[in-house]
Each structure stands twice: as structure tokens, then as C-alpha cells.
Amino acid sequence: MMGVMSSDLIPRLWGKPPAGRRGPKPxxxxxxxxxxxxxxxxxxxxxxxxxxxxxxxxxxxxxxxxxxxxxxxxxxxxxxxxxxAELPEPSRDLGWREGLAAWMRAQVDLALRKPWFLDLPLAVTLPGPNRLAWIDLAFYYLRDVALPAEEKLAIVGILSQYTLGEARIEVEAALSEEDNPFASFEQMLVTYADPERFPSLMASLATWSPAAPGERSEADNPSAFGQGLLIAGIEAHIERHAGCSGPE
Amino acid sequence: MMGVMSSDLIPRLWGKPPAGRRGPKPxxxxxxxxxxxxxxxxxxxxxxxxxxxxxxxxxxxxxxxxxxxxxxxxxxxxxxxxxxAELPEPSRDLGWREGLAAWMRAQVDLALRKPWFLDLPLAVTLPGPNRLAWIDLAFYYLRDVALPAEEKLAIVGILSQYTLGEARIEVEAALSEEDNPFASFEQMLVTYADPERFPSLMASLATWSPAAPGERSEADNPSAFGQGLLIAGIEAHIERHAGCSGPE
DNA sequence: ACTAATTTGCGTAACCTATAAACAGTTAAC
DNA sequence: GTTAACTGTTTATAGGTTACGCAAATTAGT
Missing domain, CATH: 1.10.10.60 (Homeodomain-like)
Structure with a gap:
């Protein structure tokens, strides 16, 4: 009958000690x-x-x-x-802001080093030991932040997801070197964008200078904006809940 | 030799008018x-x-x-x-906060209605006319927010990505009705989580009451937290750049 | 206008991949 | 020794995709 859970994935992820082996040695x-x-x-x-x-x-x-x-x-x-397992651990002597930023950057860098990572059909990957250790590191940086565990978990999830998207953009940019990562997006816009059909979008984009090739708009780190936004959101949330850290 | 671009995807997405057709009628x-x-x-x-x-x-x-x-x-x-094309457009009489929240919710609701959406191997989908119209709606809600187009684009991207993750969680929760969506995650933790191996994570989780089934921790909307965080981040960014909205 | 070149639409055959099902050999427990 | 649990193999099926061939329609050349 084997009332086994739908997946033995978990034991396999964790290198389960082989139980009462009866058959031939694998x-x-x-x-x-x-x-x-x-x-x-x-x-x-x-x-x-x-x-x-x-x-x-x-x-x-x-x-x-x-x-x-x-x-x-x-x-x-x-x-x-x-x-x-290939993620290099950043320094532990960082505040939560810098720590999480380094944490995110390390993941993007890994994707740049192993671009096939982004080809994985991930979706809702259950973390294994190595990924869990990486999550543990994020919790380390958040150790002095007074938020409940579930909120920290949600934050780490959001950061992970953002990082994945950022990695995709940077990898694509690196592959089509010298070429704008939004090349096809831009081409699509100029060809088909109809101000009548997409009025708000086109109105906003009208004031956009597409950033000459080789030149980076903000810093030399294009991911700074998104990262800053997320960190700012976390900050705001912490401040808002600063006083109510009592139990229940 | 047909120096055709790598993809005729774009024309196909937009229902390109068939050019000088020579062969048999399709x-x-x-x-x-x-x-x-x-x-x-x-x-x-x-x-x-x-x-x-x-x-x-x-x-x-x-x-x-x-x-x-x-x-x-x-x-x-x-x-x-x-x-x-199946996304129902929310009311246009909403501030950017409420508008974007409704915008996100509509996407999660669509995923709940068509769960197979999440099975699509999306990655970097180039938006077609329908998706672009949806993005246009987000820009509509952001119309009075004084940010450059590229930042708005980045924001919309972040919100989209977050929404996708949220949708996955809610769909999974709906499928395993009554069952905690984190069931396997929790099981994994209790089975393998080693305080020596994952000290920061376990320390934080030690104070976690896993939320009895049928009970929702915050509101009845579990996505409220993430949404709030992102909106707060956007707010903070806007405020920070309130004065420097001049050109260049 | 009539023919030929060219381009395009569709089908057939073949290959690679994932995986289910049935099979066969191996070893530990009884 | 018998049996049950386990390992790996063989065989078969379904799906995605490339190579290629034929037919149809359009354009060019006369």
C-alpha cells in the first residue's frame, strides 16, 4: 500500500540515509x-x-x-x-541592508556565472539543504530586525523573486553584449505601440531617452533601483511596526 | 539568405498583416x-x-x-x-495605491480561475497586445506619480513578479483545500531543520505559531503583507525623490 | 496570355526525449 | 530455502522537432 506521502523528494533532497536495504547494493x-x-x-x-x-x-x-x-x-x-552550494557567502559583518543587498547580488552573480540556472523550470522549488542554508543567511542579516518569522519569510521570498527577475535581465544583457536587453521590447514598442491603444504607457514613455549603448543611466548597477525600492519598503514596514513588537 | 531577425514572434503576437502572400491560401x-x-x-x-x-x-x-x-x-x-484578454479591468476611479492593488488582485484572481496559467513556462515573456494593455492600465494608475518612465516600468515589473508568486501560493492553497500551503515546507523543517546548521532561521522560527488550519493570521487576505510592503517601498521612493522631479 | 521560377502551405518519415510497464537478477530477512 | 524488497534493463508509447517532398499560388519573363 505504501501510504507514503506524495513525494519522497524531501528525503532525497536531504540525502536520506537508506533504510532497511534488502536488495542488491545500488x-x-x-x-x-x-x-x-x-x-x-x-x-x-x-x-x-x-x-x-x-x-x-x-x-x-x-x-x-x-x-x-x-x-x-x-x-x-x-x-x-x-x-x-556554489553561492559564495558574503561577509557577516554587514547591517541588514547591506547584507541583504550582498545576498541578492551574490545570487545574480551566480546566475551570470551559470546562465543555465535561469533555464531551470523552477516555479515553487522546495528548498534543499543548500538553499535553506542560503535562506538562513538572509535570516542572519535580519536577526536584529524585530519582525515575526512569517514576515521575514515573506520578505525573503519577495527578495528572492525579485533577484531572479533581475538576474534574468542582467544575463540577457550579458548575452547580447553591447546590445540593449530591452532591444526586442523597444523594437516592439516603436513598431506597434499605438498611443490610442496604450495612452498611459505611451504618454509616460514619451519622456524616455532610451539610454545610449555603453552608458548606464543611474549607477553602473542597474539593479540598484529595484533593490532600493524593496529595502525602502522593508524599512517603512519596520518603522510602522516599531512600537507593537510586544507578544500578541 | 533571409536576413530575418531571430524571431518573427513579434509580428505574430500582433497579428501581423500577411504580406505579399504567394503560395496557397492558408x-x-x-x-x-x-x-x-x-x-x-x-x-x-x-x-x-x-x-x-x-x-x-x-x-x-x-x-x-x-x-x-x-x-x-x-x-x-x-x-x-x-x-x-480575460483580465477584467478594475475601476479607473482609484488612487495609485488602490488601483495597483486591484491590478495585482485581478491577476491573482485570474490565476485562481485558470490555474493552468501558472504551468506556463513564462520566464521572460515578451508582452503582446493584451498584456501590454494591462501594463498600460498600471501606468494609468501611476499617471500622477512623478517618476521617470523607466522607474515606473521597473515598478510594474516588480509588482508583476510578486503577483505571480502570490498567485502560485494562493492557487496551491486552493488546490490542497483546508491544507496548509506550506505543509511540505513545514514537514521538511520539522524533519530536517537542524539548529546547528541553520541557526538564524531556526531561532526566528522558534517563535512561530504555525497558524491553526482554517484560521488566517492577519486579515483574510494573506497577500496583504507583501502588497503592503511593495506599496510602502514605492511610497518611500516617491517621497525621497519628491523635490528632484525637474528634468535631468 | 502562357510558361517558368519562386515562394509558401501542408504532409510523411525519422529522430530524440520522457516515461510507463513488464521483466529479470540480487540480496537480506524469515 | 523461500520470499519480499530492491536494483537495473528491456520494451513500448507519446510528444516535440527537423529534414524533406509535393502541391498550390503568385510573380516574372517572354
Missing amino acids: ALSLAQIVEAAYVLADEHGLSAVSMARVAEEVGCSPMALYRHVKNKDELLILLSDRLC | ALSLAQIVEAAYVLADEHGLSAVSMARVAEEVGCSPMALYRHVKNKDELLILLSDRLC
């Missing part, structure tokens, strides 16, 4: 499989990570992988947690 | 294909949207579709813009 280990996928993604992009290719790499039949992983999506979740 | 129209995909997704979920199934629906061979869309991903982009 020739493959999960770590080995994930590592093979990692190397493949790193060297040939995420598209090279097919079950067949991974199997070939570890020397087994493609279907053998399914004894260790429920399906390809699960392998990719494991892969994404594996990637989190 | 038996299929793009709109017809997208509509078939839309109906399939609506009735049987996104997994029912396979090239073969769509082709069957419009009465042609699977490969015929490739004369109208580059690949399945492009079909899905068209589909996602088609879905944006």
Missing part, C-alpha cells in the same frame, strides 16, 4: 547522478541534461535513473539545490 | 490555433496542449502548426497573451 548514487547532471549543464547548457545523456555519463541505462529520481523535474530540483 | 489561421490551444488548456489543463492535440482540434497534421508558430514555446507565449 551501483548508482543520487549524488553521482546529480553531479553528472551538474557537469553536463555546466559544460553544455541545460539542454544537454537529458535523462539519456545523464545515464550515459554515469554509465547506466536511462531508466535506471528513475530508481533514484521520480522524474526529470525532480532531478532538476536536486540540481538547483546543488547549484546553491 | 487553411489555418494563427488565431484559430491559439484559440484551440486556449480551449484545450481551459478544459483539460495545460498538459492537454500538445502539438498533436491542437492539430487534431483544428483539423490538420501536427506539423502544419509549425508553419504558423516557430515551436511550442512560442505557441505558449501567444497563449499567455491570449489569456491576458
Whole structure:
């Protein structure tokens, strides 16, 4: 009957100690499989990570992988947690503002270093040990901020999501070097944007100088704006709830 | 050699008038294909949207579709813009705060009505006419806010991204009715969370009462917190830049 | 106008991928 | 030893996509 929960993903994420093993010794280990996928993604992009290719790499039949992983999506979740192990921890001597900013930047930098990360179909990835350690770091920076755990969790979630978007923009910009990341967006606008159809948008954009190539509008860090906005929001929220930090 | 740009996606998104057609009259129209995909997704979920199934629906061979869309991903982009046509426009008599809140809520509500929306592999979807109209609405609410167009664009992007995450949470919660959306997250924590390994996280979570089922912690709107945070951030940014709204 | 070149729409065949199902060999527990 | 639990393989099916071929329609050349 196996009243097992819908997913053994969690034990697999955490390298569950194999229970009462009865059958033959496994020739493959999960770590080995994930590592093979990692190397493949790193060297040939995420598209090279097919079950067949991974199997070939570890020397087994493609279907053998399914004894260790429920399906390809699960392998990719494991892969994404594996990637989190590559995040370099910023200094712990930072205030929550600078700390979180560095925390975000490290993630964008990782995406720049491993662009295939953004090809992962993430959605609602359940964090594994490595990602959870990264979240723990965010909580470290927030340690002196007087907010309930659930709000901190929500904040970390929002920052993560923003970071992902920022990473996408920067990676795309880096790939089409010298080319504006909004190139296709701009082209679309100039070709089809109809002031009658999109009046508010066009009115606002009318005052926009599209930033000459090679020149950065604000600082040399285009993500500064979004980051600042989010940090400001957190600040405002903290101040607003400064007095009511008593229990209940 | 056809120095054609990498993508004819844009013309396709905008229902490009077919130029100097030379060959036989098309038996299929793009709109017809997208509509078939839309109906399939609506009735049987996104997994029912396979090239073969769509082709069957419009009465042609699977490969015929490739004369109208580059690949399945492009079909899905068209589909996602088609879905944006279903967004009901909130009242225009709202301040920017309330307007943007309603704008976000409408998107979450759409996701609740069409859960398959969240299965779309979106990433960096280039907006089509319908989505652009929706963005225009956001700019309408921001019309009296004195910020440069690029900052407004960044804000809208951040709100969109947050909304998507919020939608995911609410949809998941609605699917596992009565069940905590963080069920697996919580289970993972109680099983594996090690205070030595994740000290900051566990310290913060130690003061967390996991909210009894059926009870909502804050208001009956769990998204209030994130929305409030973002709106507060925007407010703070506006105030900070209140005086320097002059040109350059 | 008539033909030929060209361009376009669609189908067939073939390949790769993911994965379900059935199978076979292995080992520990009884 | 028998059995149950487990590992990996073989086989089969469905879906996405490329290569290619034929037919239709439009344009050019005469």
C-alpha cells in the first residue's frame, strides 16, 4: 500500500540515509547522478541534461535513473539545490541592508556565472539543504530586525523573486553584449505601440531617452533601483511596526 | 539568405498583416490555433496542449502548426497573451495605491480561475497586445506619480513578479483545500531543520505559531503583507525623490 | 496570355526525449 | 530455502522537432 506521502523528494533532497536495504547494493548514487547532471549543464547548457545523456555519463541505462529520481523535474530540483552550494557567502559583518543587498547580488552573480540556472523550470522549488542554508543567511542579516518569522519569510521570498527577475535581465544583457536587453521590447514598442491603444504607457514613455549603448543611466548597477525600492519598503514596514513588537 | 531577425514572434503576437502572400491560401489561421490551444488548456489543463492535440482540434497534421508558430514555446507565449484578454479591468476611479492593488488582485484572481496559467513556462515573456494593455492600465494608475518612465516600468515589473508568486501560493492553497500551503515546507523543517546548521532561521522560527488550519493570521487576505510592503517601498521612493522631479 | 521560377502551405518519415510497464537478477530477512 | 524488497534493463508509447517532398499560388519573363 505504501501510504507514503506524495513525494519522497524531501528525503532525497536531504540525502536520506537508506533504510532497511534488502536488495542488491545500488551501483548508482543520487549524488553521482546529480553531479553528472551538474557537469553536463555546466559544460553544455541545460539542454544537454537529458535523462539519456545523464545515464550515459554515469554509465547506466536511462531508466535506471528513475530508481533514484521520480522524474526529470525532480532531478532538476536536486540540481538547483546543488547549484546553491556554489553561492559564495558574503561577509557577516554587514547591517541588514547591506547584507541583504550582498545576498541578492551574490545570487545574480551566480546566475551570470551559470546562465543555465535561469533555464531551470523552477516555479515553487522546495528548498534543499543548500538553499535553506542560503535562506538562513538572509535570516542572519535580519536577526536584529524585530519582525515575526512569517514576515521575514515573506520578505525573503519577495527578495528572492525579485533577484531572479533581475538576474534574468542582467544575463540577457550579458548575452547580447553591447546590445540593449530591452532591444526586442523597444523594437516592439516603436513598431506597434499605438498611443490610442496604450495612452498611459505611451504618454509616460514619451519622456524616455532610451539610454545610449555603453552608458548606464543611474549607477553602473542597474539593479540598484529595484533593490532600493524593496529595502525602502522593508524599512517603512519596520518603522510602522516599531512600537507593537510586544507578544500578541 | 533571409536576413530575418531571430524571431518573427513579434509580428505574430500582433497579428501581423500577411504580406505579399504567394503560395496557397492558408487553411489555418494563427488565431484559430491559439484559440484551440486556449480551449484545450481551459478544459483539460495545460498538459492537454500538445502539438498533436491542437492539430487534431483544428483539423490538420501536427506539423502544419509549425508553419504558423516557430515551436511550442512560442505557441505558449501567444497563449499567455491570449489569456491576458480575460483580465477584467478594475475601476479607473482609484488612487495609485488602490488601483495597483486591484491590478495585482485581478491577476491573482485570474490565476485562481485558470490555474493552468501558472504551468506556463513564462520566464521572460515578451508582452503582446493584451498584456501590454494591462501594463498600460498600471501606468494609468501611476499617471500622477512623478517618476521617470523607466522607474515606473521597473515598478510594474516588480509588482508583476510578486503577483505571480502570490498567485502560485494562493492557487496551491486552493488546490490542497483546508491544507496548509506550506505543509511540505513545514514537514521538511520539522524533519530536517537542524539548529546547528541553520541557526538564524531556526531561532526566528522558534517563535512561530504555525497558524491553526482554517484560521488566517492577519486579515483574510494573506497577500496583504507583501502588497503592503511593495506599496510602502514605492511610497518611500516617491517621497525621497519628491523635490528632484525637474528634468535631468 | 502562357510558361517558368519562386515562394509558401501542408504532409510523411525519422529522430530524440520522457516515461510507463513488464521483466529479470540480487540480496537480506524469515 | 523461500520470499519480499530492491536494483537495473528491456520494451513500448507519446510528444516535440527537423529534414524533406509535393502541391498550390503568385510573380516574372517572354
